[in-house]
Amino acid sequence: MTGQPVRADQEPVTTNGTLALVNLSAQIDGMAAPVGRAGSTAPLAVAQQAVLVDLLTLRGHLLGRVADYERAARLSERNAPDDSAALLARARTRATLHRFAEAMADLDGAGRAGAEQAALDAERASILQAVGGHAEAHALLRSTAPHPSDFTMLSALAVFQAERRETAEAEHLFEEARAAHRGVSPFPLAQLDFRRGVMWLREGDLPTARSWFDAARRRVPGYAPATGHLAEVDLLLGDPETAVARLRPLMETSDDPEYPAHLALALRAVGRHQEARPWRDRAAERYEDLVARHPEAYADHAADFWLMVGGDVDRGLQLALQTLVMRQTSRSYALVRRAREASRGLAHDASGPRHPATSM
Structure with a gap:
């Protein structure tokens, strides 16, 4: 049985x-x-820098801004902390940009520097x-639980x-997590509802997927991934x-090529091929740029683009195939098969059926 969003009067x-986005x-x-004091820019303390890195990563996800991910990465690489x-x-x-081996090494270093084991295991x-x-992953998640009603x-x-x-x-866990939420920030709940929508989209239950994407976007109207999936x-x-109407505003707020690619696809679906072409070209250029800089994170998305829209x-x-070399996961194998x-x-199609008169 699929889960539907709760009534408005029961929402946290x-x-x-x-x-909240403006404040972020x-x-x-x-x-x-x-x-x-003298009006010059003061360097951030290490703790402040770590907070800023996490805030940039959060905004990058919410607004679909690769530039925020890259800025966070540059800031975090500034020193060897x-x-x-x-x-x-x-x-x-590093994990956001799928540099997983380096991320694991950082977690080992954080452990030696005194980080809490629960936080390390959750990231791992x-x-x-x-x-x-x-x-x-399942064993670590079970071991990190501080108590059975912890939202995270x-x-x-x-x-x-x-x-x-x-x-x-x-579904049971999604419901328990929602009930366990105690903060006032809308972002954790929006992200939770978004991931619930992704689950039902993958299962092919489009009405339920849409209801959860809608719930995420109602909580955070500027939430780019929820809008894109809607x-x-x-x-x-x-x-x-x-x-088309949903995607157009994202062209102004996001630099993720997924959205112009989907806009091109939607415009083609309504027969506006000439209008679709610049968005397809914008996505193609952007994907090539990102694959050159961050192949681990964007090669699979770019492959999907070239197969579908490009x-x-x-x-x-x-x-x-490049993705499969980097990560031997079920999704990578499925992408190669497709x-x-x-x-x-x-x-x-290129060879085509030969005409009977010339098939001898």
Whole structure:
């Protein structure tokens, strides 16, 4: 049985999502340029720098800003810190850009610097899950739980079960996590609802997926991934005009090529091919740039783009194989299979059926 969002009067009360985003950016701006007594820019203390790195990473996710991820990574790489909080922050930025081996090394360093074991194990579990180490990730998640009603632990376990397609157990954990939330920030709940929507999208339950993406976006109206996935559901349900309307605002606030790629796809679906072309080209240029700088994080997304929107199956297969070399996960293998099937289909179409009169 699929889970539906609770009624508005049963929703946890949090800060207004739009205001929270404004405050997040103000906090980042205030920390990024502290002013000393003489009016010069004062260097951030190590602890402040670690906080700023995490805030930039959070905003990068919420608004779909790769530039924030890169800025966080540059800031975290500025020194070789011995501080546990700084090492944890750097591990998270490296994991965000899928530099998993380096992230694990940072976690080891953070452990030697005195970081709490629960925090280290939670980060390690996330990385292990990303690279296909599900059994190890599950064991770590269970061991890190400070108590059975902890929101962070329950959320992580819910996402873990969702990734394993254990939807009944995941639904139970998603509900428990929502009930355990005690803060006023809207971001954790929005992210939780978004991941719940991703689970149902993967399962093909489009109405339930849409309801959870809607719930995430109602809580944080500027939440780019939720908006992008809502547009994806619109396309799948045969409503490309709504998808176009949802995606257009993201062209101004996000630099993630996924959104112009989906806009090009939606515009094609309504027959506006000429209008779609610049967005396809923008996505192609951006993906090539990101693959050159961050292949671990973007090769798979770029492969999917070239197979679906970009119209270059050979490039898609090349990037899919590159992804498989970096990560031998079930998703990487599935991407390679899809790319090879597309390549074989293209070869078949190119050869075409021979005319009976010339087939001797």
